[in-house]
Amino acid sequence: MSDIDKILRLMSSDALEVRMAAAIVLGELRAKGPHVADALAGALDGGSAPLQGRALIALARTGARRAVPKILPLLGAREDDVRQAAIAAMISVGDAALPVIRERMTHATPDEKRSIDAILAALGGKDAFHVLLNGLGAGDGEAAKAAAIAVRQCVRDADPRQRRSYFVETKRFLEETTKHGGSSAVLAAGVKILGFLEDDEAIPTLLAFAKSGRNEPVIRQEAIIALRFLLGETRDGGKKRGRAPPGKGRTLGAVVAALIDAAEDPDPALAKTALHTLASVRIPGDAARRLERLVHHPDIERARLALEMLAQQDGEEPARVLVGVLASTKDRRRAEIAAACLLTREGNAHAGTVGSAPVRPEAIAPLARALVDSTDADRAWLLRSVLRPSAKQIPRATRKNILEAGLQRLAGGIDSWEPLVATVRDADAGAAVEGLRALAQRMAKKNPSRSIAALRALCRSEACSDDDRYALAAAELALGPRDTRASARAADESLRLFGALVDRGTDIAARLRKDRSVDLEHLYYVGFHFSEQGSPLGEELLRTVAERGGRAKIARMARSKLELSRKDDAGSS
Numbered sequence: 001m002s003d004i005d006k007i008l009r010l011m012s013s014d015a016l017e018v019r020m021a022a023a024i025v026l027g028e029l030r031a032k033g034p035h036v037a038d039a040l041a042g043a044l045d046g047g048s049a050p051l052q053g054r055a056l057i058a059l060a061r062t063g064a065r066r067a068v069p070k071i072l073p074l075l076g077a078r079e080d081d082v083r084q085a086a087i088a089a090m091i092s093v094g095d096a097a098l099p100v101i102r103e104r105m106t107h108a109t110p111d112e113k114r115s116i117d118a119i120l121a122a123l124g125g126k127d128a129f130h131v132l133l134n135g136l137g138a139g140d141g142e143a144a145k146a147a148a149i150a151v152r153q154c155v156r157d158a159d160p161r162q163r164r165s166y167f168v169e170t171k172r173f174l175e176e177t178t179k180h181g182g183s184s185a186v187l188a189a190g191v192k193i194l195g196f197l198e199d200d201e202a203i204p205t206l207l208a209f210a211k212s213g214r215n216e217p218v219i220r221q222e223a224i225i226a227l228r229f230l231l232g233e234t235r236d237g238g239k240k241r242g243r244a245p246p247g248k249g250r251t252l253g254a255v256v257a258a259l260i261d262a263a264e265d266p267d268p269a270l271a272k273t274a275l276h277t278l279a280s281v282r283i284p285g286d287a288a289r290r291l292e293r294l295v296h297h298p299d300i301e302r303a304r305l306a307l308e309m310l311a312q313q314d315g316e317e318p319a320r321v322l323v324g325v326l327a328s329t330k331d332r333r334r335a336e337i338a339a340a341c342l343l344t345r346e347g348n349a350h351a352g353t354v355g356s357a358p359v360r361p362e363a364i365a366p367l368a369r370a371l372v373d374s375t376d377a378d379r380a381w382l383l384r385s386v387l388r389p390s391a392k393q394i395p396r397a398t399r400k401n402i403l404e405a406g407l408q409r410l411a412g413g414i415d416s417w418e419p420l421v422a423t424v425r426d427a428d429a430g431a432a433v434e435g436l437r438a439l440a441q442r443m444a445k446k447n448p449s450r451s452i453a454a455l456r457a458l459c460r461s462e463a464c465s466d467d468d469r470y471a472l473a474a475a476e477l478a479l480g481p482r483d484t485r486a487s488a489r490a491a492d493e494s495l496r497l498f499g500a501l502v503d504r505g506t507d508i509a510a511r512l513r514k515d516r517s518v519d520l521e522h523l524y525y526v527g528f529h530f531s532e533q534g535s536p537l538g539e540e541l542l543r544t545v546a547e548r549g550g551r552a553k554i555a556r557m558a559r560s561k562l563e564l565s566r567k568d569d570a571g572s573s
Contacts, residue, residue: 004031011039019043020054027058034066041067049079056085060092068093068100075115076108083115090119098127105135113143114150121150124157126165133173133193136186144189148196155196167199174205184216191219195226203230203255210258217267224262224270227255228277256283260290263302275305283309288317295325295338304337311341319363327370327383339386342367358390368398371420372405380419384426391426399427403435410457411439411450421457429463437468440475448479466506473497474515482525486532495529502530502537509540520545520554527558531565539565 007029010022023043026036040062043055052074059067067089074086090097101116108116113135120132132151136144155166174190191209194202209215209223231252259281262274283291294306307325310318325338339354342363359367367387374380387394394402406420425432436458443451455472458464476494489495498508512518512526524545531538542558542565549555 004029004033004036007031008035008039011043016048016051020051023051023054023058027054027061030061032062036062037064037066041070044070044074049077049082052077053079053082053085056082056089060085060089063092064089065093065096068097072100072104072112075119076112083111087115087118087122091122095123095125095127098123098131102131102134105131110143114146117143117147117150121152121154124154124162126162126169129154129166129169133169133190136173136189144183144185145192148189148192151193152196155193163197163199167194167197167202170194170197171202171205174209184218188216188218188222191222191226195222195229198229200230203227206230207255207258210262212261212265217265217270220262220265221270221273224259224273224277227259228280231255231277231281252281256281257290260294263294263306264297268299271299271302275302279305279309283313288313288315288321291318292321292324295321295334296329300331300333303334307334307337307341314362316362316366319360320366323363323366323370326367326386327374327379335382339382342386355385355388358393359386361390361393364390364393365395365398368394368402368423371423372402374419375414375416377416377419380416384419384423387423388426391423392428394423394427399424399431403431407435407439407454410454411443411447413450418457425461429461433458433461433463433468440471444475448475451475452479466501466504469497469501470506470508470511473501474512474517477522477526478517482521484525484528489529489532492529495526498526498530499533502535509537509544512541513544520549520552524554524558524561528561531561 004026007022007025010018011026013019013022023040026040037059040055040059043051044067046052056064056071056074059071064071071086071089074082075090077083077086090101097119101119105113105116116135117132120128120135129151132147132154136147155163158166170190170193174187174194177187177190187209191206194206206223206226210220210227212220215223256278259274259278263271263278265271265274288310291306291310295303295310297303297306307322310322319342322338322342326335326342329335329338336354342359343354343357344360364387367383371380371383371387374383402420403424406417406424409415409417409420421432421436424435436454440451440454440458443454452472452475455468455475458468459472473494476492476497480492480494481488483489483492502508508526512523523541527538527541527545529538531542539562542562545558546555546562549558
């Protein structure tokens with residue numbers, strides 16, 4: 001009796017541990033022969049999962065072909081280790097197992113179906129691939145999806161010639177399934193497999209399945225994911241971004257159009273898939289107009305992804321679309337996203353925020369145009385804030401247009417003038433000051449309130465002069481109430497401005513005496529205020545009023561105030 005025969009006798013032992021040990025030894029020795037296969041197959045009938053697992057492992061090493069009828073039921077075993085061992089045993093049989101598997105697929109349970117798919121994927125080859133494809137419709141939607149996923153390993157291990165044959169087979173399968181009205185789940189699984197094959201010639205077929213119409217969302221979604229495989233990363237990790245379909249296939253622009261159409265679909269899962277695929281593709285410049293539909297989509301998340309895609313594109317058209325959103329949307333969040341997308345990539349990379357980081361150069365011109373076109377003050381201020389860090393890059397001619405538009409609005413009493421002038425001040429403070437100064441002079445008699453508005457804006461600039469400050473103080477004085485009560489004088493802007501000029505060393509008394517627009521009542525009011533403040537300016541101005549006024553009431557009031565001030569001074573001393 002040989003050693004193998006002695007071990008085989010142990011397979012009939014009443015002790016489970018002995019039978020398990022015998023199965024392990026037979027597998028390790030890779031014992032061959034019908035009697036070995038029969039003994040191990042017999043161990044599969046016992047119902048003991050530990051013994052079944054050891055016997056299946058041994059069969060995979062010693063030869064499992066004779067035991068196939070008893071292995072098949074274990075493909076659906078509840079125990080995962082038994083099921084995996086049964087799969088391995090069937091794989092060891094090779095292509096000889098295909099006829100049995102093909103027959104079993106027609107009435108296999110879902111668990112068995114998944115195991116069979118794994119076997120076919122591992123076997124590979126044209127025949128196994130054919131059986132796997134034909135079995136897609138044997139189960140439910142989840143089973144078809146699982147089968148398609150199982151194919152991926154089969155495809156990865158295939159050589160170029162095999163991969164090509166898989167492509168032809170899959171394309172034929174999809175055509176036949178579509179022709180005979182196959183289920184959406186089966187078609188979706190076939191499309192998924194087509195994507196795994198990463199064959200450029202699949203793009204027209206995938207594009208057809210990605211379009212709306214008779215295609216269900218689940219099919220369109222798989223087609224879009226498959227396009228991502230073809231237009232995104234290569235198998236070796238390189239990039240295919242922007243590669244157009246070869247030959248007479250669809251252009252990249254047509255693919256992008258189909259993806260944008262899907263991104264607008266009511267089905268959120270389909271839309272999200274389309275957007276993520278778009279993000280993996282270099283979108284051609286002429287597609288910016290198509291993306292413009294998405295940036296206004298009611299779903300802010302879809303709009304955000306579209307805006308971020310535009311931010312990755314160079315050129316004037318994407319910048320124009322982004323500026324258009326910023327200039328028109330009523331959605332604050334959408335405007336914030338668009339503004340951030342206008343920043344230079346360097347600004348974004350360094351956590352730049354709107355108003356503190358420069359915008360991309362090609363966005364400067366459309367931002368300037370949008371600023372001039374904006375009639376809403378709040379929107380104009382937002383545009384100015386975005387443009388501010390890049391204001392000095394605005395071309396001189398464009399600055400001139402912005403300033404002219406701002407000054408025209410100021411002269412016409414339109415509220416949105418100030419952001420325009422502020423933008424020019426950011427770019428060239430001198431030019432803004434000159435423009436405001438000229439406007440203030442023109443409007444001084446025609447419309448004093450508009451003149452004051454121009455002077456106020458002028459004096460907010462570091463480029464303004466003391467003459468400008470005096471002009472503003474005098475203009476404020478001319479239109480002020482001249483109420484001598486302390487509470488009223490405390491709120492008088494002209495008095496504050498005169499005080500600031502005094503502190504700067506300006507001879508206000510001399511300026512006021514020479515100013516033909518300032519009458520005795522103005523002089524008395526300013527003199528009264530500064531007299532109350534204990535400033536020499538007050539006495540000087542009151543004395544001027546007393547001298548110039550003669551017997552007029554205002555002169556008598558000035559003399560009375562001077563006398564009262566002297567008495568107060570004498571009493572305090």
